Amino acid sequence: MPKMKTRRGAAKRFKVRPSGKIKCGQANHRHLLECKSRKLKRHSRGSTTVNPANAAQVARQLPYG
DSSP states (O other), rough: OOOOOOHHHHHHOOOOTTOEEEEEOOOSOOSOOOGGGHHHHHHHHEEEEHHHHHHHHHHHHHHTT
């Protein structure tokens, strides 16, 4: 049986943590930052985990993650 292909777009956006949860970047921190509050910009730095409702879809795209 051939190897499964990884979705390259997903591989660039998500990483699997040692616990098995999937790490992703925070949203709302790309543009139009002057109208957003300081608190929103501060909390959208760094990374977070994928919502459990979407985790199965993302994990399917990362077969060897």
